[in-house]
Amino acid sequence: TGPPGSGKSTLADRLTEELRKRGKTVGIVAVDPTSPFTGGAILADRIRMQSHSLDPGVFIRSMATRGHLGGLARATNEIVDVMDAAGKEVILIETVGVGQDEVEVVGTAHTCVVVSVPGLGDEVQTFKAGVLEIGDLFVVNKADREDANRTITEFEMMLQMAPKGAGWSPKVLKTVATTGEGVTALLDAIFEHRAFMNEGDLHRQKARERSERAFVALLQETLTARALERFDRNGRMQELIARVADRTLDPYTAVDEVLAKIGL
Structure with a gap:
């Protein structure tokens, strides 16, 4: 690098x-x-x-x-x-x-x-x-x-x-x-x-850390994709984004709304 x-x-x-x-x-x-x-x-x-x-x-x-x-x-x-x-x-x-x-x-x-x-x-x-x-x-x-x-x-x-x-x-x-x-x-x-x-044994330790990072990254990516898929039905995502853009809703509350809708 x-x-x-x-x-x-x-x-x-x-x-x-x-x-x-x-x-x-x-x-x-x-x-x-x-x-x-x-x-x-x-x-x-x-x-x-x-x-x-x-x-x-x-x-x-x-x-x-x-x-x-x-x-x-x-x-x-x-x-x-x-x-x-x-x-x-x-x-x-x-x-x-x-x-x-x-x-x-x-x-x-x-x-x-x-x-x-x-x-x-x-x-x-x-x-x-x-x-x-x-x-x-x-x-x-x-x-x-x-x-x-x-x-x-x-x-x-x-x-x-x-x-x-x-x-x-x-x-x-x-x-x-x-x-x-x-x-x-x-x-x-x-x-x-x-x-x-x-x-x-640092080689084995680093391999374990690498596997953990790869697993967590894949889990985050998959959860995000599925959460958006479940929430974005009937155009709800665009409606939420419009409210954030109009400043009638802050992004943090918007995220909480998404999580509440999908049961997380």
């Missing part, structure tokens, strides 16, 4: 190349934003991964957010489960270009890699409200640019002030995805974090 233009797709492509050299099968979930005006999505991330398109050991699935917030698509968890069931040994999830609070990926991935680049201004300010707090590994990509070392230092200083996790100290690494520089070290760090998760 990381901001737009940080080179996430190219980095995912290089990681896939290194994983295949190590004999690992790979699944890639690339999430692209949906236009709020047309409802369309370009799904262009996979263009940077064409070198793997004919590799039977790699499966790439592009997804549009379709308005879902958090940096992922609504069905990302399900796609990951399908890839896992299909035997993919490593699954890479590339989020949309995120800012400060699109942190849903931390509930899906076992290892969260936050990618940044030099030249974003105050890089730490960009991340500190949320994304900085979820990273297990931090990557300064395009490290051949000027000020790369300054960006690395800023991340290291911020991480020193951050609350310490349960035994794991996030690392800051640098890469140049276009040339492959630093990718091997990054993959080694990812597997190191994976081993750490497995040692302390």
Whole structure:
């Protein structure tokens, strides 16, 4: 995960190349934003991964957010489960270009890699409200640019002030995805974090939390859909919305009316 233009797709492509050299099968979930005006999505991330398109050991699935917030698509968890069931040994999830609070990926991935680049201004300010707090590994990509070392230092200083996790100290690494520089070290760090998760049973705990979130989200979505279906008979929903729009009824009381009508 990381901001737009940080080179996430190219980095995912290089990681896939290194994983295949190590004999690992790979699944890639690339999430692209949906236009709020047309409802369309370009799904262009996979263009940077064409070198793997004919590799039977790699499966790439592009997804549009379709308005879902958090940096992922609504069905990302399900796609990951399908890839896992299909035997993919490593699954890479590339989020949309995120800012400060699109942190849903931390509930899906076992290892969260936050990618940044030099030249974003105050890089730490960009991340500190949320994304900085979820990273297990931090990557300064395009490290051949000027000020790369300054960006690395800023991340290291911020991480020193951050609350310490349960035994794991996030690392800051640098890469140049276009040339492959630093990718091997990054993959080694990812597997190191994976081993750490497995040692302390954190892997199982995170899987349980992920299942709980998926269940609650599906329950909320289903209950909302059924509640609206039961209430919106004979145009009652439009009548209620009109009263809210006319300010003769506040939204909270309107919700209470809906729940009372359906017996909740």
